[in-house]
Amino acid sequence: MIPEALCLARKDVTLLVGRGSGLAQSFLLGLLLIFIFSLARGIGEDFSAQAASAVFWMATAFCQVLTFNSLYSLEEDNGQREALLLLPAPAQHIWLGKALAGMFLLLAAQFLFAPAAMIFLDQSVRGDMLLGLALLLLADLGLAAAGSLTGALAQGQAARESLLSIIIFPLLIPLLFSAISLGAGVLSGRAEETEGWIGILAAFDALFLAAGLALFGFIYGAQE
Amino acid sequence: MSEKTFPVLPCLAALGGLAMGAAQLMILLLAPEEERMGLIQKIFYLHLPSAWWGLFSFFLVFACSLLYLRKRDLFWDNLSEAAAEVGLVLAGLALLTGSLWARVSWNTWWTWDPRLTTTLIMWFIYAAFLLARRLDFTPERRGLISAVLGIVAFLDVPLVFFSARLWPGSLHPQVVTNAPSGGLDPQMKLTLIFCLISFGLLWAALLGLRCRLGRLETLTEACLGACLEARPQTASRLYPEEGEKNG
Numbered sequence: 001m002i003p004e005a006l007c008l009a010r011k012d013v014t015l016l017v018g019r020g021s022g023l024a025q026s027f028l029l030g031l032l033l034i035f036i037f038s039l040a041r042g043i044g045e046d047f048s049a050q051a052a053s054a055v056f057w058m059a060t061a062f063c064q065v066l067t068f069n070s071l072y073s074l075e076e077d078n079g080q081r082e083a084l085l086l087l088p089a090p091a092q093h094i095w096l097g098k099a100l101a102g103m104f105l106l107l108a109a110q111f112l113f114a115p116a117a118m119i120f121l122d123q124s125v126r127g128d129m130l131l132g133l134a135l136l137l138l139a140d141l142g143l144a145a146a147g148s149l150t151g152a153l154a155q156g157q158a159a160r161e162s163l164l165s166i167i168i169f170p171l172l173i174p175l176l177f178s179a180i181s182l183g184a185g186v187l188s189g190r191a192e193e194t195e196g197w198i199g200i201l202a203a204f205d206a207l208f209l210a211a212g213l214a215l216f217g218f219i220y221g222a223q224e
Numbered sequence: 225m226s227e228k229t230f231p232v233l234p235c236l237a238a239l240g241g242l243a244m245g246a247a248q249l250m251i252l253l254l255a256p257e258e259e260r261m262g263l264i265q266k267i268f269y270l271h272l273p274s275a276w277w278g279l280f281s282f283f284l285v286f287a288c289s290l291l292y293l294r295k296r297d298l299f300w301d302n303l304s305e306a307a308a309e310v311g312l313v314l315a316g317l318a319l320l321t322g323s324l325w326a327r328v329s330w331n332t333w334w335t336w337d338p339r340l341t342t343t344l345i346m347w348f349i350y351a352a353f354l355l356a357r358r359l360d361f362t363p364e365r366r367g368l369i370s371a372v373l374g375i376v377a378f379l380d381v382p383l384v385f386f387s388a389r390l391w392p393g394s395l396h397p398q399v400v401t402n403a404p405s406g407g408l409d410p411q412m413k414l415t416l417i418f419c420l421i422s423f424g425l426l427w428a429a430l431l432g433l434r435c436r437l438g439r440l441e442t443l444t445e446a447c448l449g450a451c452l453e454a455r456p457q458t459a460s461r462l463y464p465e466e467g468e469k470n471g
Contacts, residue, residue, distance in 0.1 A: 170348035174380065196390050
């Protein structure tokens with residue numbers, strides 16, 4: 001399953017990076033959100049680690065919507081969905097391929113968002129950086145799995161960005177709660193406050209990985 | 225001549241209406257006033273049945289979604305939509321009554337409480353579910369998308385609950401479950417059980433009526449489609465753009 005999915009992910013990343021505009025749009029939206037929310041801080045006031053983490057994950061969530069919409073639009077806009085289904089493998093490979101591509105692009109976006117949040121929201125990492133990175137990967141895995149499944153749901157509609165947003169944001173709440181709390185714990189250096197959240201994050205990942213594998217075929221594959 | 229059948233839905237609706245009326249009387253006259261909270265506590269008799277039947281509706285959406293994926297029968301899709309609509313109304317009612325109660329008891333309209341948060345997130349999820357159904361899909365595609373969403377949404381609910389429980393600031397009382405006797409005066413308990421049954425009857429009537437409406441909607445669309453196919457001139461007058469598209 002992995003080689004086909006990787007091949008598909010490479011194709012999507014190459015196309016999106018090559019075109020640039022769709023990717024730049026999602027990156028810029030995230031950066032703008034971080035900047036705009038930095039205005040909530042009055043002169044001389046501190047921005048709490050919790051608030052900074054919330055702004056960072058909100059920027060990531062908006063970026064995720066645009067990223068997965070762009071990923072599925074590659075085939076949808078050109079009427080090539082059937083061509084994608086001709087891949088000599090079950091439809092779940094498409095879900096995994098899109099999820100891997102989305103995760104890579106989200107990580108690239110977060111590579112920009114993290115320093116932007118540090119600068120605009122006046123934060124520094126007091127906790128374990130490696131732990132923070134591992135938790136970021138765990139959260140991104142859930143975002144990618146959920147984004148790839150719901151991204152396919154919203155296709156074929158004129159208002160697919162708004163549809164994707166209203167479908168995915170409420171579903172992401174457990175992941176966002178966990179990621180925000182864990183992010184705040186890493187930023188403030190109080191890792192003991194993060195106990196319990198890792199379990200929620202892992203459960204969310206497991207749920208959407210299983211849902212993607214079990215249900216993607218119904219909405220995108222030949223089972224329709 | 226069609227055989228006359230027993231009018232189940234009107235009877236259920238009438239029974240539900242009468243039971244709701246009787247429930248209001250029980251709340252006002254039979255159930256004693258709670259010592260500390262006073263009159264506002266009586267909102268609990270509407271709040272709890274709304275929340276429970278709302279949650280049950282969402283479970284029904286989940287079950288119907290599974291059955292639709294298995295059988296591909298539009299009946300399950302129709303039932304799932306009806307359950308989601310009734311559930312959304314009841315969850316909205318639970319949020320509204322809960323918020324009114326919270327303002328008096330906790331001095332706040334809203335707090336990050338697990339059950340409050342879970343109900344609100346469920347409300348958002350199923351509102352999105354119903355919005356997605358209103359988009360321009362074929363009935364089969366709509367059924368598939370709704371079924372997938374109905375399954376994922378319900379499986380996500382326990383995670384929302386546990387994550388909200390970890391979030392600091394829970395104030396919600398455990399009225400029904402934290403004592404061996406249920407923590408309620410016998411008259412209060414009787415009123416609550418009667419309210420639960422009344423809401424159940426009303427819920428079943430609303431669900432049945434909404435299902436019937438859904439079936440009639442599908443039938444009307446099918447009849448209209450067949451009529452327009454038989455009379456293309458009328459079709460081109462009603463939908464000139466479609467006619468141009470088809471040449």
